[in-house]
Amino acid sequence: AQTVTQSQPEMSVQEAETVTLSCTYDTSENNYYLFWYKQPPSRQMILVIRQEAYKQQNATENRFSVNFQKAAKSFSLKISDSQLGDTAMYFCAFMKHGSDMRFGAGTRLTVKP
Amino acid sequence: ETGVTQSPTHLIKTRGQQVTLRCSSQSGHNTVSWYQQALGQGPQFIFQYYREEENGRGNFPPRFSGLQFPNYSSELNVNALELDDSALYLCASSRSWTSGSYNEQFFGPGTRLTVL
Numbered sequence: 574a575q576t577v578t579q580s581q582p583e584m585s586v587q588e589a590e591t592v593t594l595s596c597t598y599d600t601s602e603n604n605y606y607l608f609w610y611k612q613p614p615s616r617q618m619i620l621v622i623r624q625e626a627y628k629q630q631n632a633t634e635n636r637f638s639v640n641f642q643k644a645a646k647s648f649s650l651k652i653s654d655s656q657l658g659d660t661a662m663y664f665c666a667f668m669k670h671g672s673d674m675r676f677g678a679g680t681r682l683t684v685k686p
Numbered sequence: 687e688t689g690v691t692q693s694p695t696h697l698i699k700t701r702g703q704q705v706t707l708r709c710s711s712q713s714g715h716n717t718v719s720w721y722q723q724a725l726g727q728g729p730q731f732i733f734q735y736y737r738e739e740e741n742g743r744g745n746f747p748p749r750f751s752g753l754q755f756p757n758y759s760s761e762l763n764v765n766a767l768e769l770d771d772s773a774l775y776l777c778a779s780s781r782s783w784t785s786g787s788y789n790e791q792f793f794g795p796g797t798r799l800t801v802l
Contacts, residue, residue, distance in 0.1 A: 618793035620790060672742065674778075676728030
């Protein structure tokens with residue numbers, strides 16, 4: 574069974590600084606996808622970034638980038654130039670091709686002014 | 687393009703009652719997945735519907751059931767409610783995987799269910 578572990582229940586960062594959220598997963602699959610989702614207090618789950626396991630190049634989306642280490646089964650999210658609007662719960666998720674999505678327990682990120 | 691919508695926003699029930707939650711998928715999407723998110727936890731997969739058929743189920747008892755309609759909207763029904771059913775219920779819609787490539791899931795805002 575696939576499991577996703579986020580070892581940091583809470584983190585904080587000063588506005589404009591950089592923060593890295595950690596995620597590890599366990600799978601025997603070779604073809605899968607990894608995601609970071611943001612869930613602000615409004616509850617709507619928003620996709621931040623996606624990584625296909627077959628791609629060696631790390632995904633980037635503006636201020637968000639990932640460090641994907643397939644052999645280590647690690648998938649961390651780096652947020653650069655943190656903004657107050659980045660304050661939210663962040664969930665790491667795993668999905669094997671054609672299957673359901675498995676989420677970690679989440680990291681609560683607070684950006685301080 | 688209309689996003690994923692869910693109703694109601696909030697709901698309060700008592701133990702033993704039954705509840706129906708509704709989800710309207712995004713235009714062009716034929717697959718709906720339901721998730722339960724307990725307070726302080728990540729979402730847990732309940733089941734998925736594709737073309738009106740259940741297409742995968744997580745570790746939830748049979749009192750959790752669902753439907754998908756020809757317009758691809760969906761319902762989640764929970765019978766004999768228990769206190770532990772109190773949670774945020776999320777639905778997500780997407781296009782199917784038949785094209786062989788990943789299709790992004792778009793989440794609705796959720797329904798907050800409280801069981802007293």
